[in-house]
Amino acid sequence: MTPKKIVQTGPRATVIGSGSWGTTFGKILADGGAQVTMWARRAELAQEINEAKRNSRYLPGINLPRSMAATHELSTALDGVEQVYLSVPSQSLRENLKALRPLLADSDAKIVSLMKGVERDTGLRMSQVIQQELRCDPDRIAVASGPNLALEIAREQPTAAVISSRSQETAEIVARAARNSYFRTFVNTDVIGTEFGGVLKNLIAVAIGIVDGVGYGENTKASIITRGLVEMTDFAVANGAHPETLQGLAGLGDLIATCQSPLSRNNTAGRLLGQGYSFQDVVKQMQQTAEGLASVAPVLQLARESEVDMPIVEQVKMVLDGKMDPRDIAPHLTTDDDTPQGERTNHGQADGGGALRRALQRAFDQFRNGGGRAGRD
Numbered sequence: 001m002t003p004k005k006i007v008q009t010g011p012r013a014t015v016i017g018s019g020s021w022g023t024t025f026g027k028i029l030a031d032g033g034a035q036v037t038m039w040a041r042r043a044e045l046a047q048e049i050n051e052a053k054r055n056s057r058y059l060p061g062i063n064l065p066r067s068m069a070a071t072h073e074l075s076t077a078l079d080g081v082e083q084v085y086l087s088v089p090s091q092s093l094r095e096n097l098k099a100l101r102p103l104l105a106d107s108d109a110k111i112v113s114l115m116k117g118v119e120r121d122t123g124l125r126m127s128q129v130i131q132q133e134l135r136c137d138p139d140r141i142a143v144a145s146g147p148n149l150a151l152e153i154a155r156e157q158p159t160a161a162v163i164s165s166r167s168q169e170t171a172e173i174v175a176r177a178a179r180n181s182y183f184r185t186f187v188n189t190d191v192i193g194t195e196f197g198g199v200l201k202n203l204i205a206v207a208i209g210i211v212d213g214v215g216y217g218e219n220t221k222a223s224i225i226t227r228g229l230v231e232m233t234d235f236a237v238a239n240g241a242h243p244e245t246l247q248g249l250a251g252l253g254d255l256i257a258t259c260q261s262p263l264s265r266n267n268t269a270g271r272l273l274g275q276g277y278s279f280q281d282v283v284k285q286m287q288q289t290a291e292g293l294a295s296v297a298p299v300l301q302l303a304r305e306s307e308v309d310m311p312i313v314e315q316v317k318m319v320l321d322g323k324m325d326p327r328d329i330a331p332h333l334t335t336d337d338d339t340p341q342g343e344r345t346n347h348g349q350a351d352g353g354g355a356l357r358r359a360l361q362r363a364f365d366q367f368r369n370g371g372g373r374a375g376r377d
């Protein structure tokens, strides 16, 4: 095949984090014409990317674009940057932002989260942590999500994603940069729904891994995926998302990809739990980030606060805590009482508008009390 000729006339983009997704996203941007610098924690990895155009630990067998540069010096990485893409484990984002902040003090660069977790101690989404730590205009912040298993995209398999920002203009600027012959980006302005889609599908993927590990078949998995989407949508809508976002790439799309693929780290972690490994053993065995494991507790806390039932996530937590034998997991069979439950796939409607009504009530209460809780949308 004739090598592609790509002219790097696009924006100067820096990716913070050279793991599997950060490096893949750097390739997406470079193949779309951006001038890409990767920041890596380890000097040896920066050197490997620069000299061999490889990241052998995270993307074995993948040739990276010749134009892609890398450094382990943050100040070099951020010099003159127009777009900053963040791809570190969610629990380490805040500490990384503290180092970035002085270097971006005079910058109006767009800041894009590629991450799919919530902060364990605060329950905040990544865009909220960015806004807090960089103290920047939320219109400069975007998030990327969708069915985006890194290795498939690094192999240039055709894929779609969504870029979301409160500002349509920012979403479009980022979507134009993060687009090439094998990667297509759509836009929306529902940041809450887009971020929660990515967080919640990880938890459902852990559940699917567990039942897979136990040896249950397709009926069980399809039941959990379908009920999982209801659970994801109820939760996201109660926390301010638009239900249609959860039917899109960042919700259903990512749920399908993550629940089906052995490449998924969340799915893999679940499978190990289902095979009988303890939570501690699973954490030791995982070579890469499985965000779902850290997001379970804060998501359940938010669910309690917003009065949303999450039987699947509850049972995942019980398995993680060693309080439920994986063979007993059957979250789709959970019901509050003996009365047959409505299927409720039209969120905020068939339950008498419960989730929607509760979200409106909360907004009204916050308004009456003179504003929302700090840091939340």
Ligand SMILES: NC(=O)C1=CN([C@@H]2O[C@H](COP(=O)(O)OP(=O)(O)OC[C@H]3O[C@@H](n4cnc5c(N)ncnc54)[C@H](O)[C@@H]3O)[C@@H](O)[C@H]2O)C=CC1
Residues within 6 Å of the ligand: 017, 018, 019, 020, 021, 022, 041, 058, 087, 088, 089, 090, 092, 096, 114, 115, 116, 117, 148, 149, 150, 151, 287, 288, 289, 291
């Ligand atoms: N891998 C994938 O297919 C996709 C991953 N994501 C999300 O991207 C985010 C990053 O995940 P991956 O790149 O897959 O993880 P990974 O485990 O492949 O790489 C994580 C990177 O962060 C670095 N790192 C670890 N701790 C750090 C710290 N304290 N400070 C700075 N850097 C640190 C590691 O050295 C590594 O380079 C996660 O939120 C994940 O959910 C989103 C879409 C696809």
Ligand SMILES: O=C(CO)COP(=O)(O)O
Residues within 6 Å of the ligand: 116, 146, 147, 148, 149, 150, 202, 205, 254, 257, 258, 263, 264, 265, 266, 267, 289, 290, 291
């Ligand atoms: O987010 C992903 C695919 O869209 C990657 O999923 P895992 O983090 O489970 O590998």
